[in-house]
Amino acid sequence: MHCSDFHRRLDTVLDDRQNPAADPILTAHAASCHSCRRYLHGQAALLAGLSRMQTPTLDASFSRRVVVLAAPAIRPARAPRRLRRISWALGVALSSAAATLLAISIVWYAHRRDLAVVDANQAPPQVEGLRSRFPRIAWLAPPYFGPKSNPRPAPKITIADVLLESPRWPSRWHGYRDALDEWAIAERLEEFEQLSPAIRPLRASLAVIWDTLCRTIPIATRNDSPSPARDGTGFFLHGPLGVA
Amino acid sequence: MTWRSHDDLHTLVRHCLAGDQAAMLALVERFRGPVFGLCYRMLGQRQDAEDAAQETFVRVLKNLHRWDAERDFMPWLLAIAGNRCRTALASRKRRPVAESMVELIADDTPDRCGADQLAEEVHLALADLRPEYSQAFLLFHNQELSYAEIAQAMEVPLGTIKTWVHRARRALIDHLSRRGAIPEPSPSRQNSPHFALATSTSH
Numbered sequence: 001m002h003c004s005d006f007h008r009r010l011d012t013v014l015d016d017r018q019n020p021a022a023d024p025i026l027t028a029h030a031a032s033c034h035s036c037r038r039y040l041h042g043q044a045a046l047l048a049g050l051s052r053m054q055t056p057t058l059d060a061s062f063s064r065r066v067v068v069l070a071a072p073a074i075r076p077a078r079a080p081r082r083l084r085r086i087s088w089a090l091g092v093a094l095s096s097a098a099a100t101l102l103a104i105s106i107v108w109y110a111h112r113r114d115l116a117v118v119d120a121n122q123a124p125p126q127v128e129g130l131r132s133r134f135p136r137i138a139w140l141a142p143p144y145f146g147p148k149s150n151p152r153p154a155p156k157i158t159i160a161d162v163l164l165e166s167p168r169w170p171s172r173w174h175g176y177r178d179a180l181d182e183w184a185i186a187e188r189l190e191e192f193e194q195l196s197p198a199i200r201p202l203r204a205s206l207a208v209i210w211d212t213l214c215r216t217i218p219i220a221t222r223n224d225s226p227s228p229a230r231d232g233t234g235f236f237l238h239g240p241l242g243v244a
Numbered sequence: 245m246t247w248r249s250h251d252d253l254h255t256l257v258r259h260c261l262a263g264d265q266a267a268m269l270a271l272v273e274r275f276r277g278p279v280f281g282l283c284y285r286m287l288g289q290r291q292d293a294e295d296a297a298q299e300t301f302v303r304v305l306k307n308l309h310r311w312d313a314e315r316d317f318m319p320w321l322l323a324i325a326g327n328r329c330r331t332a333l334a335s336r337k338r339r340p341v342a343e344s345m346v347e348l349i350a351d352d353t354p355d356r357c358g359a360d361q362l363a364e365e366v367h368l369a370l371a372d373l374r375p376e377y378s379q380a381f382l383l384f385h386n387q388e389l390s391y392a393e394i395a396q397a398m399e400v401p402l403g404t405i406k407t408w409v410h411r412a413r414r415a416l417i418d419h420l421s422r423r424g425a426i427p428e429p430s431p432s433r434q435n436s437p438h439f440a441l442a443t444s445t446s447h
Contacts, residue, residue, distance in 0.1 A: 011410050015391070042417035042426045049366035049420075050385055055281045056290050058297070063272040066298055070305035071265050 001029045006036045010043065020044070253317055260308055272301050278318070278387060279325045285382050286329040287336075288371045296332050300325040315396070319389055323397030326379040333375045362425060369419035373412055380405050381412035 006029045013020045020026050020040060030037040256274075259267035279300055283293035303324055311320055370378050380398065383389045384405075391409075395402040420426050 042421055045426050046416050046420060049362035052363040053367060055284050058276055058280055063269050066272050066301040067265050067268045070302040
């Protein structure tokens with residue numbers, strides 16, 4: 001056995017946590033080779049010294065000191081990456097579903113709900129009928145309750161029409177007045193007024209203010225459009241979506 | 245909540261992550277021995293070792309959420325301790341004057357006999373090693389981690405760890421031999437009480 005083989009075998013024995021003194025091949029070579037015998041003796045002394053090395057004891061306050069230093073900086077653990085991905089995907093799916101539902105409901109509502117414009121100066125027949133029977137609560141009653149003796153006039157504009165027209169709005173919004181006129185087409189105010197006649201004075205006041213503003217601020221006159229019709233509120237109703 | 249030494253480590257870690265200071269205290273209490281032992285053997289000074297152990301535990305507690313629960317805790321912990329010690333050794337080298345215990349001991353001639361003297365010589369020899377060699381050697385022989393665990397903890401290939409441990413062994417034996425800490429063996433001395441003691445206490 002060569003000395004290099006001895007060293008290699010000694011390393012292997014020590015790597016396996018075995019006792020080299022119990023290996024007959026190593027001891028046989030060490031008996032005949034002075035340097036290897038010295039090396040074998042040295043490794044035994046090394047491991048003996050290592051096991052005898054004493055470690056001083058830490059004081060009792062060590063652990064508490066560490067916790068005091070570390071505790072304020074500890075952040076709560078983040079969820080695992082897989083969980084984060086799942087929650088993110090769930091959020092995207094729910095948001096998409098909500099957006100789809102919203103779009104469907106808008107389209108459905110646009111096809112279902114007709115807008116009817118009625119004369120604001122005329123009392124709705126449903127409310128009149130209810131007022132005679134339930135004078136104290138009639139003003140709360142929505143117009144779709146009660147007997148439908150007088151059918152409402154045929155709708156001229158629907159929300160679907162408004163939605164279909166909406167892409168062309170910017171081209172027709174030459175000025176704030178025209179734009180507001182377009183919005184007035186919806187005529188939600190009329191329906192509210194049917195429900196609550198008390199807003200009529202407020203509406204009249206607003207109409208006066210609006211008329212004043214319209215007369216004060218000069219705008220360009222359009223030659224291609226006829227002069228708009230004016231309803232009782234002072235709002236102008238004209239253009240493709242205009243109603244009588 | 246009172247934690248005992250045999251409580252499940254994963255439960256302990258979970259409570260630490262939730263901010264339970266009693267659990268943190270229990271965790272430090274459980275592992276402070278091995279960590280301080282490694283730091284003391286690598287640094288050779290009590291105060292430096294205590295500082296390194298403290299830094300190690302602070303770092304471990306702060307980064308506990310990064311520990312992979314499917315792996316052993318001890319190699320991860322000791323790797324952090326070893327890295328802290330290597331950083332401390334590097335900064336010690338940059339100091340202009342470093343009066344270390346190792347130097348004070350080195351002035352003594354090893355004329356005394358006995359196990360304490362041998363332990364001191366080993367201590368001195370460890371201080372002379374390259375930090376990565378002493379870390380790998382101590383993790384293998386002192387903390388009894390496997391080569392695979394050391395390689396995983398130090399993020400070095402397994403073959404490199406083996407080479408480092410082998411080189412550390414030879415360097416330490418050479419150092420002990422140069423210092424005269426190893427008595428001159430004779431063929432008949434293999435059966436001497438000193439040799440028998442050395443081999444029996446090594447395992």
